[in-house]
Amino acid sequence: MENLEKNCRYNKLNNYLKEKFGERTLKICVNGFFTCPNRDGTKSYDGCIFCSEKGSGEHLKEVSIKKQVQEALDYKKNKANKFIVYFQNYSNTYDSISSLKAKYDEALVSDKIVGLSIATRPDCINENICKALKSYTNKYHVSVEIGLQTADEMIGDFINRKYSNLDFINATKLLNKYNIDVIAHIMVGLPYETKDSIDKTINLINSLEIQGIKIHSTYVVKNTKLAKLYEENKYTPISLEYYIKTTSYILTHIKSDIVIHRISGDAPKDILLAPDWNLHKKWIMNGLNKYLEDNNLYQGMYYKD
Ligand code: SF4
Numbered sequence: 001m002e003n004l005e006k007n008c009r010y011n012k013l014n015n016y017l018k019e020k021f022g023e024r025t026l027k028i029c030v031n032g033f034f035t036c037p038n039r040d041g042t043k044s045y046d047g048c049i050f051c052s053e054k055g056s057g058e059h060l061k062e063v064s065i066k067k068q069v070q071e072a073l074d075y076k077k078n079k080a081n082k083f084i085v086y087f088q089n090y091s092n093t094y095d096s097i098s099s100l101k102a103k104y105d106e107a108l109v110s111d112k113i114v115g116l117s118i119a120t121r122p123d124c125i126n127e128n129i130c131k132a133l134k135s136y137t138n139k140y141h142v143s144v145e146i147g148l149q150t151a152d153e154m155i156g157d158f159i160n161r162k163y164s165n166l167d168f169i170n171a172t173k174l175l176n177k178y179n180i181d182v183i184a185h186i187m188v189g190l191p192y193e194t195k196d197s198i199d200k201t202i203n204l205i206n207s208l209e210i211q212g213i214k215i216h217s218t219y220v221v222k223n224t225k226l227a228k229l230y231e232e233n234k235y236t237p238i239s240l241e242y243y244i245k246t247t248s249y250i251l252t253h254i255k256s257d258i259v260i261h262r263i264s265g266d267a268p269k270d271i272l273l274a275p276d277w278n279l280h281k282k283w284i285m286n287g288l289n290k291y292l293e294d295n296n297l298y299q300g301m302y303y304k305d
Contacts, residue, residue, distance in 0.1 A: 009251075009289070009292040009293070009297065009298040009299065010251050010260050010292070010298065010299035011256070011257065011258065011259045011260050011299055012259075012260060013212070013259055013260060013261045013262070016259045017084075020141070021082050021114055021141075023080070023081060023082060024079070024080045024081075024082070025080060025082040025083065025084060025114065025115070026076055026079060026080040026082075026083055026084070027083070027084045027085075027086045027117070028068075028069055028072040028073070028076070028083050028084070028085050028086060028113075029072075029086050029088045030065055030068050030069060030085055030086060030087050030088065030107055031061060031062065031065075031068065031088070031089055032065060032087040032089075032090075032092050032103050032107075033065075033103075034087075034089075034090040034091055034092050034094055034095060035090055035091070035094065036090045036091040036094060036121065037091065037094060037121070037123065037124065037162070038051075038091075038121070038160070038161070038162045039051075039090070043123075043162035043163075044160060044162050046160055046225065047160070047224075048149070048159050048160055048161050048162075049158075049159045049160050049191075049224060049225035049226045049229070050159065050187075050190075050218060050219075050220070050221070050224055050225075050226045051224065052221045052222075052223070052224060052268065052271060053223055064106070065103055065106040065107050066106050066107070066109055068107075069085060069107050069109050069110070069113075070109060070110075073109075073110055073112060081112055082112060082113075082114045083110075083112050083113050083114065083115075084113070084114065084115030084116070084117050084141070085107045085108065085113055085115070085116055085117065086117040086118075086119070087103075087104075087107070087116075087117070087118050087119060088119055089119075091119075091120045091121045091124045092118045092119055092120050093118060093120040093124045093125060093129045093133075093144075094120065094121075094124045097128055097129070097132050100129070100132055101132055101135075104116060104118075104136065108136075108140070113140070114140060114141060115140050115141040115142070115143070116133075116136050116140045116141070116142050116143075117142075117143045117144075117145060117183075118133065118142075118143070118144050118145065119144075119145040119146075119147075119185075120144060120145070120146060120147075121146065121147050121161075121163055121167075122146050122147065122148070122163050122167040122168040122170070122171035122172075123162075123163045123167045123171070125144070125146070125170075125171035125174055125175065126174070127174065130174055130175060130177070130178040130180065131178070133178065133180055134178045134179075134180065137179070137180070141181075142180050142181070143180065143181035143182070143183055143211070143212070144175055144180055144181070144182060144183070145183040145184075145185060145214065145261075146168065146171055146172070146175075146182060146183070146184055146185065147161065147163075147185045148165075148168050148184045148185060148186055148201070148204070148205075149161060149185060149186060149187045149190065150186065150187065150190055150193070150197055150200070150201050151165050151168075151197075151200040151201040151203070151204035151205075152192075152193075152196075152197035152200050152201070153165060154192065155190050155191065155192050155193065155197055158190075158191055158192060159190055159191070160225070165204060168184075168204070169204075169208065172184075172208045172209065172210060173208075173209075176208075176209045181211040181212065182208075182209070182210050182211055182212070183210070183211065183212035183213065183214060183259075183261055184205055184210050184212070184213050184214070185213075185214045185216060186201050186205070186213060186214070186215055186216070186250070187215075187216045187217070187218050188215060188216070188217055188218065188238065188243055188246045188247060188250070189217055189218035189237065189238035189242070189243065189246075190218050191226075191229070191235050198246060198249065198250065199253075201250075202250060202253045202254055205254055205258070206253075206254060206255055206303065210258060211258065211259060212258060212259040212260070212261045213254070213258055213259075213260060213261065214260075214261045214262040215247055215250060215260070215262065215263045215264075216262070216264070216265040217238065217243045217264055217265050217278060217284070218237070218238065218265075219237065219265055219267045219272060219273075219274065219275065219278045220235070220237060220272070220273040220274045220275075221267070221268060221271045221272055221273060222271040222273060223271075227273055230273060230274060231273075237274040237275040238275065239275070239277075240275070240277040240283060240284065240287060241287075243277075243284070244284070244287045244288050244291050245291070247263055247288060248288065248291050248292055248295070248297055251292070251297070251298075251299045251300075252297050252298070252299065252300070252301050252302045252303075253300075253302045253303055254299065254300060254303060255300055255303050256298075256299050256300025256301075256303065257300075258299075260299070263284065263285070263288060264278070264281055264284040264285070265278060266281075267279055
């Protein structure tokens with residue numbers, strides 16, 4: 001009920017950051033020029049079926065890491081005083097430890113930076129990487145965003161993610177051991193999704209120590225396997241109504257203290273094929289808020305320990 005009393009039906013990231021850092025804190029998205037084992041042939045050359053050529057980093061710049069951060073700090077200087085550097089595209093722990101540290105260090109160019117957030121795959125987390133990340137925690141808040149997408153292994157295989165639920169569980173437990181926050185990425189609208197597959201994902205998230213989640217809607221972008229399926233009428237994109245209902249279902253069934261880092265994907269306009277509603281973040285946010293309000297729903301209300 002605590003969320004409801006604050007007139008906020010789920011744990012929003014902005015509120016969490018404000019509480020944690022005492023003021024508005026924004027993210028700076030960075031291209032760390034990494035690759036991915038699901039792209040370079042180590043696991044596969046094909047990548048996940050929905051993944052764009054730039055590993056979901058279409059909007060990121062191709063200039064040095066330092067320059068990206070400096071430009072963003074400059075651009076956002078009137079919007080906040082505290083920032084979290086977010087290594088976003090591809091797998092940002094997929095390199096030697098020395099190279100990882102060099103890239104992270106390059107981004108930490110200002111006293112205004114209070115956090116380091118790293119997106120990666122569960123099979124790109126190991127003890128040495130955790131130790132390297134841990135070394136930043138006396139000065140920065142460090143978190144790792146790990147792809148799960150679904151806990152239904154059949155769908156996981158179909159989308160060619162090339163890691164298992166066990167990889168995800170092991171990575172989460174390892175990060176827990178080093179007290180590094182874990183943010184899981186999950187997707188709504190993947191091929192073959194059912195209520196049962198969504199329940200599996202919810203149950204896995206609830207069974208682990210996960211501090212945050214990002215919920216992404218599945219969208220189709222050019223030059224992907226999903227685009228081919230869509231063009232051959234073998235994949236039907238979800239409707240906005242379905243996305244709102246399913247996201248509400250997830251929110252009401254996960255633990256109430258999990259921070260919701262995102263409830264929509266940022267579809268890259270120039271390569272998006274479908275569904276169109278993904279371009280309208282306000283439709284998603286307003287639609288979700290209205291649905292939760294109209295039905296008196298709030299995060300964690302159906303969670304059972
Ligand atoms: S793990 Fe991430 S970067 Fe790699 S192919 Fe899948 S979505 Fe793309």
